[in-house]
Amino acid sequence: MTSVVFGVRGLLPVSVAQSVTNLATQKSQAGEGELNADFLEDERRSVTASHKWRMVIAYEGTRYSGWQYQSSPPTVQCIVEKALTKVMKLDRKELGLVGASRTDKGVHAWGQVAHFLTPFNYTALDDVHAAVNGVLPDDIRVRELSPAVPEFHARFSVESKVYHYKIYNDAVMDPLQRNYAFHCTYRLNPAAMKEAARHFVGQHDFSAFANVSRNDRVTNPVKSIYRCEVVELVSI
Numbered sequence: 001m002t003s004v005v006f007g008v009r010g011l012l013p014v015s016v017a018q019s020v021t022n023l024a025t026q027k028s029q030a031g032e033g034e035l036n037a038d039f040l041e042d043e044r045r046s047v048t049a050s051h052k053w054r055m056v057i058a059y060e061g062t063r064y065s066g067w068q069y070q071s072s073p074p075t076v077q078c079i080v081e082k083a084l085t086k087v088m089k090l091d092r093k094e095l096g097l098v099g100a101s102r103t104d105k106g107v108h109a110w111g112q113v114a115h116f117l118t119p120f121n122y123t124a125l126d127d128v129h130a131a132v133n134g135v136l137p138d139d140i141r142v143r144e145l146s147p148a149v150p151e152f153h154a155r156f157s158v159e160s161k162v163y164h165y166k167i168y169n170d171a172v173m174d175p176l177q178r179n180y181a182f183h184c185t186y187r188l189n190p191a192a193m194k195e196a197a198r199h200f201v202g203q204h205d206f207s208a209f210a211n212v213s214r215n216d217r218v219t220n221p222v223k224s225i226y227r228c229e230v231v232e233l234v235s236i
Helices: 037-048 076-088 126-135 191-202
Strands: 003-011 021-026 053-057 110-120 140-148 156-168 183-184 202-205 222-232
Touching: 003 076, 053 076, 053 183, 076 110, 076 140, 110 191
Parallel strands: 021 110, 156 183
Antiparallel strands: 003 156, 003 222, 021 156, 053 110, 053 140, 202 222
């Protein structure tokens, strides 16, 4: 099996990051980022909700239609919001749950960062953390729950993201890998792929991949890819 690893600094346009993604990990820390309608809406909520909380979420995304909220078919954000609503006794508009980025149907994550708001404080988070995981389904877990500074934003404070694209290269697909890898039947050339991967590293203009239909598109389409590796994995 071949694994392609991208390390991206900056906000990579969604259409690039999710073409065949089967595993995504994201790192998000407080910092500066571009302002848009989502950020301003979050700031308006912060006026009435004085406490912000940061979560790191892992999920097996096979049965979900990505992260972004929609009630049917279910998405990860929808399920997490329902759990938070039940534990916090707040509605989804009050919580204002925001994820670091959207994902496509079937995408998995080990470190999807998100934040939400509450009008009250928690001095001990262990019980809250356990309660949220207690009402989530087995394929979604909040790995970390911590207080965040008011300036933190799960999307606009992102410093970097890491994406894994797994390719199962064989005539017959391993049924145990079907939800975690893209099946490619013709023989790939790992040496050529490794050579080509070097050309992804560096700064590139992703304007062609931006969603021009949205008014809040990222103002700077130039992003840095600081790592792109092709790794051959031994099948068990």
